[in-house]
Amino acid sequence: MINEKGKDKCGVFGLWGAPDSAERIYTGLYAQQHRGQESAGIAVSDGAGLRAHVGMGLVSEVFSRSVLDQLTGKAGIGHNRYSTTGSSHAGNAQPLMEGYIGGQVAVAHNGNLINAGLLRDNYEQRGHIFHTSTDTEVIIHLLASHHLSKEDPLTEALQHLQGAYSLVFLFADRIEAVRDPWGWRPLVLGQTEDGHDCVASETVAFDAIGAKFVREVEPGEIITLSDSGVSSRRFADAQRPAQCIFEHVYFANPSSRVFGDTVQIVREKLGRKLAQESPVDADYVVPMPDSGRAAAAGFAAESGIPCREGIIPNRYVGRTFIQPTQKQRSLAVQLKLNAVPEVIADKRIVVVDDSIVRGTTTRTKMHQLRRAGAKEIHLRISCPPVRNPCYFGIDFPDSSQLIAAKRDVEEIREFLEVDSLHFLSLEGMLSCVSRQPEHYCHACFSGDYRLNVAKPVSKLDLEPHQLKMFR
Numbered sequence: 181m182i183n184e185k186g187k188d189k190c191g192v193f194g195l196w197g198a199p200d201s202a203e204r205i206y207t208g209l210y211a212q213q214h215r216g217q218e219s220a221g222i223a224v225s226d227g228a229g230l231r232a233h234v235g236m237g238l239v240s241e242v243f244s245r246s247v248l249d250q251l252t253g254k255a256g257i258g259h260n261r262y263s264t265t266g267s268s269h270a271g272n273a274q275p276l277m278e279g280y281i282g283g284q285v286a287v288a289h290n291g292n293l294i295n296a297g298l299l300r301d302n303y304e305q306r307g308h309i310f311h312t313s314t315d316t317e318v319i320i321h322l323l324a325s326h327h328l329s330k331e332d333p334l335t336e337a338l339q340h341l342q343g344a345y346s347l348v349f350l351f352a353d354r355i356e357a358v359r360d361p362w363g364w365r366p367l368v369l370g371q372t373e374d375g376h377d378c379v380a381s382e383t384v385a386f387d388a389i390g391a392k393f394v395r396e397v398e399p400g401e402i403i404t405l406s407d408s409g410v411s412s413r414r415f416a417d418a419q420r421p422a423q424c425i426f427e428h429v430y431f432a433n434p435s436s437r438v439f440g441d442t443v444q445i446v447r448e449k450l451g452r453k454l455a456q457e458s459p460v461d462a463d464y465v466v467p468m469p470d471s472g473r474a475a476a477a478g479f480a481a482e483s484g485i486p487c488r489e490g491i492i493p494n495r496y497v498g499r500t501f502i503q504p505t506q507k508q509r510s511l512a513v514q515l516k517l518n519a520v521p522e523v524i525a526d527k528r529i530v531v532v533d534d535s536i537v538r539g540t541t542t543r544t545k546m547h548q549l550r551r552a553g554a555k556e557i558h559l560r561i562s563c564p565p566v567r568n569p570c571y572f573g574i575d576f577p578d579s580s581q582l583i584a585a586k587r588d589v590e591e592i593r594e595f596l597e598v599d600s601l602h603f604l605s606l607e608g609m610l611s612c613v614s615r616q617p618e619h620y621c622h623a624c625f626s627g628d629y630r631l632n633v634a635k636p637v638s639k640l641d642l643e644p645h646q647l648k649m650f651r
């Protein structure tokens with residue numbers, strides 16, 4: 181069973197010990213806005229209790245001066261959320277704050293749990309009540325259920341989770357930052373110039389608050405931030421890593437260091453590789469703003485074909501991907517990107533973009549280029565065709581909406597009405613990152629899922645002693 185409701189690709193942030201923590205978390209979330217534009221939230225602790233403010237929209241829309249002023253505390257966590265339109269409502273905004281037998285807790289989650297549905301069913305059968313449709317809420321129920329355990333309740337709760345999770349918990353007296361044993365999503369530890377410890381999805385958030393990157397949170401590790409500093413413990417053995425390669429292709433900020441590589445540098449390499457795999461005679465390389473820029477620079481450098489901006493973005497239009505109807509989406513694309521006929525007309529152009537998902541945006545863009553008079557359009561994509569849904573935190577729709585699920589490259593080329601089309605090979609893509617190829621998840625391209633998504637495990641089912649706790 182797959183939890184369809186919680187396909188969240190998000191950003192998380194946490195900071196301990198700074199009197200102006202809400203202010204800095206706000207800045208950190210602003211820097212991570214690309215990880216989710218649907219809702220944002222901050223929870224703070226004053227050492228005795230928690231307070232939170234969450235809302236729909238961009239960070240700048242959710243927080244006003246007066247709201248930030250009310251979030252006084254010495255520590256806090258924050259969240260940027262992106263989900264599909266269907267499950268987009270204020271009740272699902274994070275951090276999720278609850279009172280439970282152990283006190284108050286707030287949690288912010290980036291990733292997707294594949295067994296959340298099973299766990300939730302188990303709890304509901306035992307009378308637990310849920311009030312959001314996110315998979316994150318089940319984590320709080322797990323924590324409450326393990327509260328009386330003599331061991332470490334958080335460590336025990338985490339044993340039940342399957343899937344992708346970079347989690348930041350705020351308790352009155354500490355922050356606990358957790359990365360799943362596969363390391364699907366990024367999570368990094370840092371320190372501010374004045375010595376406060378922090379965690380974030382991406383290093384770009386540290387840059388924004390003047391903090392330095394210390395290290396990655398290890399897969400299977402819990403890092404505690406508190407008045408006694410930073411401490412670490414393991415809750416699971418690290419598994420063979422399944423770091424999401426799409427973070428490098430599209431999702432993360434180019435200036436971030438993700439899984440040991442700087443994203444911009446990886447993307448330039450992807451573009452170089454693309455030029456090696458599919459050279460073409462052309463007048464200009466034209467980047468598709470903004471996602472194709474770095475790869476286009478790499479393609480131009482490798483091929484020797486000059487790079488020219490022939491498509492100008494309107495930077496005030498955002499979020500085309502989540503417009504509810506196809507018509508609205510197409511109109512937004514036309515507004516967002518404007519072709520420059522004086523650059524394009526009568527030219528053979530190589531257009532470089534990062535990915536094709538549904539194909540609909542790309543088709544509109546290609547038509548614009550034709551209208552601007554392009555003589556030949558050679559489209560180059562810096563990752564392989566996306567053929568499979570993601571169950572680990574990237575919002576790739578079900579196969580019916582993925583253009584590459586049922587069409588081969590030639591059929592996609594016909595649909596897009598371009599002269600030639602090439603997608604980077606899987607091997608080519610994996611040669612551009614520094615860690616071993618088998619340490620990345622590329623299931624969206626290859627179908628090679630690290631966990632069996634059709635049969636997720638609910639440990640509540642499997643372990644009788646666990647069941648007893650809920651009777």
Ligand code: 5GP
Pocket residue numbers: 430468471472499500501502533534535536537538539540541542543575
């Ligand atoms: P399509 O032609 O598939 O409709 O759109 C392709 C464009 O969508 C590419 O330029 C790519 O950068 C962008 N894209 C890929 N994945 C995502 C995503 O998860 N969210 C958003 N907003 N855009 C995406």
Ligand code: MG
Pocket residue numbers: 468469470471472533534
């Ligand atoms: Mg794009």
